[in-house]
Amino acid sequence: MAEQPRLLKGLDPEQRTAVTAPRGPVCVLAGAGTGKTRTITHRIAHLVERGLVVPQQVLAVTFTARAAGEMRTRLRALGAPGVQAQTFHAAAFRQLRYFWPRVLEGQMWPLTDNKFRIVMQAANRLGLSTEKESVRDLAAEIEWSKASLIGPDQYPAAAARAGRSAPVAPEQIGRAFTTYEKLKNHAQVLDFDDLLLHTAAVLEEHAEVAEEFRARYRSFVVDEYQDVNPLQQRVLDAWLGGRDDLTVVGDANQTIYSFAGAAPTWLIGFSRRFPEATVVRLERDYRSTPQVVSLANAVIDAARSRPAGTRLRLTGQRADGPDPQFAEHDDESAEAEAVVRRIAALVQQGTALSEIAVLFRVNAQSEVYEKALSDADIPYQVRGGERFFARAEVRQAMTALRNAAARDDSASGDDLPTLVRAVLSEVGLTTEPPAGGSARERWESLNALVELAAELAETVQQPDFARYVTELEMRAEAQHPPTVEGVTLASLHAAKGLEWDAVFLVGLVEGTLPIQHADGDDAAIEEERRLLYVGVTRAREHLHLSWALSRASGGRRHRKRSRFVHGLVPDGHPAALPGTTTPRARESKPKQTVKPRCRICATPLASTMDIKLGRCSSCPSDADEDLLSQLRSWRSERARQLKVPAYVVFTDATLLAIAEQRPADESALVTISGIGATKLERFGSDVLALVQGSQRGP
Known part of the structure; x- marks a missing residue:
């Protein structure tokens, strides 16, 4: 042959x-x-x-x-x-740069570096809103028109046929489009569509x-x-x-x-x-396990009116892996905490943080996961969007809330969420969400701040406005960790073209996936289904799908899981029946256990970092600096050998805990948070040898 x-x-x-x-x-x-x-x-x-x-x-x-x-x-x-x-x-x-001088006079016009400003000028000339979100939505409609080969005069009819949710009257967008083109041509610049x-x-x-x-x-x-x-x-x-x-x-x-x-x-x-x-x-899928592939097929098989060219049925080519996991939770915090526990377990088993992703439908969903990961001392990165508290609308809202808290009249007896909503209405929060676009993203972020107020009102006795603002500022400070490689947080759109060993698809509830403004439009619903399909097919081995029945802890469990999940959950699974919570979700409720105490002052420990170190953050560190230096050098070498980031071996906090507690044997070593059976087997003997060597002295 x-x-x-x-x-x-x-x-x-x-x-x-x-x-x-x-x-x-x-x-x-x-x-x-x-x-x-x-x-x-x-x-x-x-x-x-x-x-x-x-x-x-x-x-x-x-x-x-x-x-x-x-x-x-x-x-x-x-x-x-x-x-x-x-x-x-x-x-x-x-x-175009090559042919322009031949067919037009002079050199090619430059690309504009400030398209937003030109759109804003067009809006201003027509008396339209020049707020950032309004201008951004107007620019998006102009881009859609040019990409669709639709002229300004054609826009109203074309937008109606396409079901576009225009930010202003379609006729006004058509006029803004015309004005934008005139201003751009007068300045002799091009945009990308040009x-x-x-x-x-x-x-x-x-x-x-x-x-x-x-x-x-x-x-x-x-x-x-x-x-x-x-x-x-x-x-x-x-x-x-x-x-x-x-x-x-x-x-x-x-x-x-x-x-x-x-x-x-x-x-x-x-x-x-x-x-x-x-x-x-x-149709031979080399990325994902047969279990993930089977679920992906089930998601897309339920699509309606599929043309012949879309009827691909994947066949997994990899070895078998774990079954996809499903979980229903009482609230979003419980959902996020459960996801983070599972992430920690995967890392203990050897999965790199960079091979784990949490995917959601809208960027505003990232906040609760940013907080949960920060609380667990797990590095993360936000892809395709800013961190929640870094977003322009959230920064603007925080300023308005601080100013309100400083006013004498803010300390009224009004219901806290109502008061917060009233303040945020001054920066653009409306009672009903906009139909879509960047205005909807802004609304989601601002509304998340109201829901945080509701959560605080339900969990704290006699919460006041100042307490709420302080809580927000603490969250904002805690959620700006150094930019390091870690768990990826991304929207489903931003995840397109990427893949990870482990993927968590979260927030799978009606109104979010499918998004609320897609309801009633069959084509839009089917695109939402394809978004879930894209999310599922990002996973190579581990796949976890979850949803929460309420936004805030203790809130009314009124949410419904996504219609796309129906038929996917195996029969007999605790999450198979709507309105039930999985055993794991119930376990997320805090149990009455004895909290660990500081080994220096005996004060009960609360934060993840304090528990990891075994002492209060206010108590002085008694770390062996020479041992800590040796541990860092050893970690760097092991990371180089394994071709992984250093934190995958041990985080800085774990190394500091080892240098402070100086464990004498394996039983003492595994009491340190971040060291489980897998890491004990892989690294335990090396670490104990370094500890024992430092105790012998020169």
């Missing part, structure tokens, strides 16, 4: 079919985790190796600079370093330019093809110029950006446009 060519080794049959398909139209329907990037890069390299295409004549486009960079790196390793792999906008910018619009226009209207371009680029590849919008498709059509040397790859089940104009129409209809196209379905 002849040996396989180098570029076909390790490929499964379907991947090989895609890689070896002849030049011409090829459509790869690639499910999550099926090796799509590997497939398309090997296809490009295979065509180059066989002499069917010159590397410099291939243009591969994708949607993020990170994905384009990864593609270039892989192509270099495969022997095709000359291929152009760029984002749509980067490719258009390069082409790069695509002008590139398409140049190729469509100047035959000699199109001829030169098409002589340069003869073969095209588009990644994440389900995410193209009408403007990007227009540019692609202009590049092709009637040719068909096009490879596309995508998964309609991961279409989650329709709010920005993306549509899977061209992916699903590819074979109708190119009847002779080679269509390959990649």
Whole structure:
């Protein structure tokens, strides 16, 4: 049997079919985790190796600079370093800069570095709100219009057909769009959408330019093809110029950006446009365990009106792993605490913090997890959004709340949540949430502050406004840990394209997933379902889904778990029946146990850090500094050997506790928080040897 060519080794049959398909139209329907990037890069390299295409004549486009960079790196390793792999906008910018002087006078106009300011000027001229959120929403509608090839006059009718939740009257947005374009052109600057619009226009209207371009680029590849919008498709059509040397790859089940104009129409209809196209379905999932894959299939199988191009059914290729876990909790704090306990257990078992993610639908949900992780001394990073207390609207709200607390009239007998809501109404909190966009994100953040007031009112006797503000400031201070690698907190949208060993999907309740403003719109509901599918398929091995029946501890349990969870929870599971809490959730209620005491002053210990050190933070440290230095050096070496961040071996707090308590044997060592059976087995003998060596002295 002849040996396989180098570029076909390790490929499964379907991947090989895609890689070896002849030049011409090829459509790869690639499910999550099926090796799509590997497939398309090997296809490009295979065509180059066989002499069917010159590397410099291939243009591969994708949607993020990170994905384009990864593609270039892989192509270099495969022997095709000359291929152009760029984002749509980067490719258009390069082409427009080259052709502009030939078809227009002078040099290309620069990209504006302050689009927000121009939109604000347009709003101001028309007497519209110039508040930050209003301007941001107006800019989003203009961007959607341009991406959808909709002009200002067409906006009202198009927005109605698309069900857009416009921040102001559609006619006003159309006028603002017109004014924005006039101001931008007067300043002789371009925005990012202009790069695509002008590139398409140049190729469509100047035959000699199109001829030169098409002589340069003869073969095209588009990644994440389900995410193209009408403007990007227009540019692609202009590049092709009637040719068909096009490879596309995508998964309609991961279409989650329709709010920005993306549509899977061209992916699903590819074979109708190119009847002779080679269509390959990649359904072997190499990322996730069969248990995770099975749940992902169940999520997407429940989708309604699925076109043929979306009916991929994944088959897990990895060894078996743990079953996905489900949990229903009384309140959000209990849910967050349970998630953090599970994270700590995974870390004890050897999972790196950087391989763990907590994913949620809206950014405002991050606050309770930021707090729970901070309380547990677990590092984290927020991806795709600011930390809760760093957000502009929260900082503004905090200032208003501090000012209110300082006024004599703030110390009234009014209900605390009502008083807080009244103050926040002055900075934009409304009774009913806005329909969507950045205004909805702002509302979620401000409303979370009201719900924190409700939580305090239910847990503290006679809470007053000053006490509430003090509590907020303590939370804000505690939730600004140093920027370090740790657990990832991210929205489901920000998680697209990423993966982790362990994923926690939290807050799965009606009104959040699906989001409230999607209700009543079948297409919007199905996109929310695809968001959950994207979240599930981010997990390689450990998957945990949870929800809480109330916002605050002791609050009314009125929430309903997400409709998308129905049918996923195994029969007989404690969370299978709505309105019940899992045994683990009930355990999250504090038990009447004897609190550990400070080994110096005998005061009961409360905080996680104090318990870890075995002393009050106010009591002096008696750490052996030489031992602490040796422990840090040893940790650095072990981390280098294991190729993990140092904190995965032991955190700074754990090393300090060891240096203070100087455990003499294994039983003493495991009493230190952060040292369980797994770490005892891996590192215990080394640590005890260092402790014993320091006790012998020089």
